[in-house]
Amino acid sequence: MIRVLLVDDHPVVRRGLRxxxxxxxxxxxxxxxxxxxxxxxxxxxxxxxDVVLMDLQMGAGMHGVEATRRITALPDPPAVLILxxxxxxxxxxxxxxxxxxxxxxxDAPPExxxxxxHAAARGETVLAPPVAARLLGRVRAGxxxxxxxxxxxxGLLAEGLANKQISxxxxxxxxxxxxxxxxxxxxxxxxxxxxxxxxxxxQGLIRPV
Numbered sequence: 001m002i003r004v005l006l007v008d009d010h011p012v013v014r015r016g017l018r019x020x021x022x023x024x025x026x027x028x029x030x031x032x033x034x035x036x037x038x039x040x041x042x043x044x045x046x047x048x049x050d051v052v053l054m055d056l057q058m059g060a061g062m063h064g065v066e067a068t069r070r071i072t073a074l075p076d077p078p079a080v081l082i083l084x085x086x087x088x089x090x091x092x093x094x095x096x097x098x099x100x101x102x103x104x105x106x107d108a109p110p111e112x113x114x115x116x117x118h119a120a121a122r123g124e125t126v127l128a129p130p131v132a133a134r135l136l137g138r139v140r141a142g143x144x145x146x147x148x149x150x151x152x153x154x155g156l157l158a159e160g161l162a163n164k165q166i167s168x169x170x171x172x173x174x175x176x177x178x179x180x181x182x183x184x185x186x187x188x189x190x191x192x193x194x195x196x197x198x199x200x201x202x203q204g205l206i207r208p209v
Contacts, residue, residue: 002118005043008083009055017029027114035067036063037061037062039054054081064084079121082103089204090204094148094152101124103126104126150187152170154196155200157193158200
């Protein structure tokens, strides 16, 4: 029996996921969490899933990328399978770099989720076709590979935050923010905040605010 921990900030979504998971052959839900921090507490308390089904954006709670990074750093960690509505390059790369075994979209049919859970439990990488296509297109197009932190800062730029606000939000110095901006501008081939935001939106590196 494959044990699954469900992590999503919407109770109705979790209820639906649990019903679906419990109907899958040889799969059982062993717990639910409303954000990454709660998932980590459950793991610390002794819940032992084989696979964590993880959403990405979870309100004010710990988001999926950070939770994935912390979970995969644990001794003998479970596989983390992202199940989300977000499919921008920045989201996908951040999740994969954090250690996610796979990346599915929430509109995937139950049979695809079932196959992905079984594959993740075996240690295999699973990517939804649209996600795989985006990654392949990125490689072919030679798009700039922003780091997760750079993508995060670019997203905050799109929200209209100034350097000082970004430094406070991310708990880093303004000098570090400026250094990241230099790298972002260089990778995108731009020389201003507005141009960086426009390039990020056009290339799918950030979501429209």
